[in-house]
Amino acid sequence: MVILKIADGKVIADTPIEHLLPYETNFSDTQQVKRLVDKLGNFYRPKDDPIGRINLLTDAFFAAGIKISAKNQAKVSKNPVYFYRFTLDGGLNLMKKMVHDRRPGASHADELGYLFKSPLATDLKDEDKTSIRKLVTLWTNFAKFSNPTPSGNNLNVEWKPIQNAEVGLVID
Numbered sequence: 001m002v003i004l005k006i007a008d009g010k011v012i013a014d015t016p017i018e019h020l021l022p023y024e025t026n027f028s029d030t031q032q033v034k035r036l037v038d039k040l041g042n043f044y045r046p047k048d049d050p051i052g053r054i055n056l057l058t059d060a061f062f063a064a065g066i067k068i069s070a071k072n073q074a075k076v077s078k079n080p081v082y083f084y085r086f087t088l089d090g091g092l093n094l095m096k097k098m099v100h101d102r103r104p105g106a107s108h109a110d111e112l113g114y115l116f117k118s119p120l121a122t123d124l125k126d127e128d129k130t131s132i133r134k135l136v137t138l139w140t141n142f143a144k145f146s147n148p149t150p151s152g153n154n155l156n157v158e159w160k161p162i163q164n165a166e167v168g169l170v171i172d
Helices: 030-044 050-076 094-098 126-145
Strands: 084-086 169-171
Touching (some): 030 050
C-alpha cells in the first residue's frame, strides 16, 4: 500500500523512521537514536498498520513542527497564543470529502468546511450547523477580542492560551 510518494517516486511511508525525526531532536548518540526509533516503530508501525504510518507521517510532517512553532511563539510573544487540535468528524470535513476518505477522524484542513461556504456542503445536518456557529464564533471572537472565549460567551467552553505547547482546545 502506498501512503505518500514524493517526486522521485520514493514511498515516504517506507522511509526509515530516523529520517523522519524532527530536526530539533538533535541526538548525537547513535544508541539514543536507536532506542527512540525502536519505540517509535513499535508505536506507529505495529504489523505494518497503514493508519500507524499515516499517524507517523502526520506527526513527522505536521504536528511536530506546529507544536515547536507554537511553543517558540509563546516564548517570545507578549500576547497569548492559542493552539487547537481539530478532531471533529462531521459532514463538512472537506478534505475527507475531496479524497473520498471514509476512515474515522478528521484530516488536515478539515475545519475549513466549517468556516467557509463550499459547494461540497450539501444537506447540512443540525449538528453541522451547530459546529459552524461555534467555530465561526470562536474565530470571530478571537479577531474581535484577541480571545476566542472571552468572559460572557455562550459557547460552554474555555479555550486557554498554550502553556508548554499543550493543546488549549480540542475541537470535536
